[in-house]
Amino acid sequence: MSDDFLDKDSPIHRMAPSVRVALAFVFSLVTALATTILVPLAALVLGGIFVGMARLPVMAVARRLLPLILFLFFLWVVLPFTGEGAILYVWGPLCVKASGVALAVLVSLKSLAILLILIALISTMHTFDLGYALSALGMPEKLTFLIVMSARYISVIEREYKKLRNAAKIRGFQSNTSLHAYRTFAHLAAMLLVRSHLRAGRVYNAMVLRGFDGRFDSMVGPRSEALSGCLPQTMGMVISVMALLGVEVAVRLGMI
Amino acid sequence: MADALMTLSGLTYRYPGGSEPVIRGLDLTIHEGEAMGLIAPNGSGKTTLFHLIMGLLKPQTGVITAFGQEVRGEKGFREVRRRVGLLFQDADDQLFSPTVIEDVAFGPMNLGMGRDEAREKAREVLATLGLFGYEDRITFRLSGGEKRMVSLATVLAMEPDVLLLDEPTTGLDRETGKRLISVLRDSPVARLVISHDFDFLEQVTTGIYSLVRGTVVMDDGLHLHQHAHVHRHGESVHHH
Amino acid sequence: MADALMTLSGLTYRYPGGSEPVIRGLDLTIHEGEAMGLIAPNGSGKTTLFHLIMGLLKPQTGVITAFGQEVRGEKGFREVRRRVGLLFQDADDQLFSPTVIEDVAFGPMNLGMGRDEAREKAREVLATLGLFGYEDRITFRLSGGEKRMVSLATVLAMEPDVLLLDEPTTGLDRETGKRLISVLRDSPVARLVISHDFDFLEQVTTGIYSLVRGTVVMDDGLHLHQHAHVHRHGESVHHH
């Protein structure tokens, strides 16, 4: 887990997390539900602009896109040969269908656009900021607590995993395709579960000792979020999301 | 003699399924302003003792008196927890909030302070521990030494009358060790420090006892004896 | 002079993001049959040093020579890990198998032994450490002292030529401490023991050095001096 995207000073990073989450959600939804390539195309451009605004390292962004690109590659192997309608090209027993190709284009644009927006708006915040932002947007306190708490302890447990992995390594363990290797990893994972459960008991005790009474509101209460200073970019994003929505409505009403 | 803040008498605790009690017939009194050290190896029941004091475990027999009253039931221990601060052995167990300021303000908020007041209090305590500019630091990114000091801040923010410290030097670097010692020496709060580090106990407590077979050996049969050691002077670290 | 088993020369390591190297220009040679003690406080880079030797961390500069060959790359360190045994500071990080016998047989199995042969080997090692009847005990439920001895067994089962011990006395009860000392004194295996416990080092090593500011201070400018300590004789744990 790299921190390439965090704690930078950029117009995006200055925006309030809850605003970013809300915008990212609406952008994703409008893009995901678009029926023509018009909206996804525009969203892709916006996504690129947002990533630029957030001053993210290009290579790191490309790395995050990689799993999606692999998926899309797989999609392109299959989708063009599916669907009804016009045949564009015949290749032995396979025919490339117009509707299949159109769908492949649409899905590719949509998923790339949404991913870029997600990287720019969401990956630029800490895990617990995401939790608090969702809380501000109406998520139940208990769920917010669950998210913030597990985010807090992932790095602690990851460190424990590395220690155990090293313990196996220094005793000559090498990963391969064998029951011995699977069993070893299973033991490491099981040990992590046991230790996390024991730690949960200690953490709960620590909370009780500091007066925790079972209500989570004091832990996930509202945070003051400064909206000033990020007004221009927020307004810009709100306007662009409205524009996207307008375009999609126009498309559906047959105006475009 | 100063007033007794807490008295444990005849405390016995056996873990469910355990064959022998970990704590057996333990008597202990902590007086106002007293700094008490307790030498104890791992597995001798030190954490159990602290958990009994805080009401996280219920003893099979024995009575705990705190601040002039016998402590009974969950409600009684809630009062104890307000006035007794426990510093855990592993700071990662104690610091569960994302940022330092939230963690330190958590206790005061639960004591009924408003959010802003609690944060003000937290800032004060951090300042007295020399932790300037730590407010918005992310707890899990702190170093081991920083975590220990912030843990101490979370406990001190509740203004305890008694401080219980469980192996406070474990994994500490030398620098933080020194800071911890100076903070403790300046603090007037009564404390019970459990450690296996004799030197540390000597510096932050006034009397050292042992936890042996579930009881505190409190007699004053202390002897002076001497050791001869070979080591380099000066640079090398000098642990005894 | 006996043959050099391992030689570290000019080793420097700085953690990513760290401002200063933890290990800087460190030179160290471990000879056959040598028992070397290294006094080091927490935070002085002792665990880093061990991780460098085992190839768990890669030094920025410097060369490690082991068993007559310069160690290069992951493959080279695989050979080192076969012949050098590292005892972790915390036994809980070292033991991950459900039962003692599985844990001790794990290393031999990785060295290519069959399951039965590895278990036979494990039983032998447990016996030499006096751990009779421990085979089917659940590792996780052992006491701290028992875990330390089982950890030692897991390391010895690989028949190492060099033994690295990282603070082996931390949190040990007196009884186990004594057993550890006697096991080590009887073992002919070359070893490097890092500890801040001077008394322990004196008993299990033949020469004591210091790890100061990232290098080993190897000169023999050792002085004898005396300390007076107050403590109870006998039962209390005696840490210096």
Add this chain to the structure above:
Amino acid sequence: MHISEGVLSAPVLLAGAVVAAGGVGYGLKRLDAEGTVSAALVTAAFFVASLIHLNLGPASVHLVLNGLVGLVLGWAAFPAIFTGLLLQALLFQYGGLTTLGVNTVVMAAPAVGVSLLLSPWVGRKGRVGLIASFGCGFFAVFFSSLLLAAALICTGENFKVIAWAAIVGNFPVMVVEGIFTGFVISFLLRVYPELLPGLRSHEIRRDTEGV
């Protein structure tokens, strides 16, 4: 196992969101304060464990572990998996916000399913226990790929081939998951049965020493 953003249709996304909300709500309702802390830490452990890659011949597969999540957390698998997916979306951009509902259902429903069906059997001695433990891992992933395929097919006929490929392609993962889950359950039964249902004590172990 997740579906990327931009693939599914509105009705499928909506249905996923509604079912997920119900599951997460019910799962949370069954957790008290102490259970929530425990679920949070166990979720973090699962998150870390799911990053383990196992070698499978020349390739490597990463673990899904939803069968195990179901067995350990029961209905709390819904909020736990929701949390895990949200953090994955944030940290690695696997999946996103609009597909969160569908992806939660795809993974959590089989998790709860196998735990309800198989948990009475995993504690049995001998072959029955072994098969049930293997089944936990195997069938959780199997049902997940069925749900994933269903989500794709409901979106459009074009995705039929991909849906089938998802089921068939996940077959090796099912086997590996089954074996891995079996080993983990066998470990927990011997070492720490508190984490498994039936044998689970109501409270978190409070003792940290002398265990």
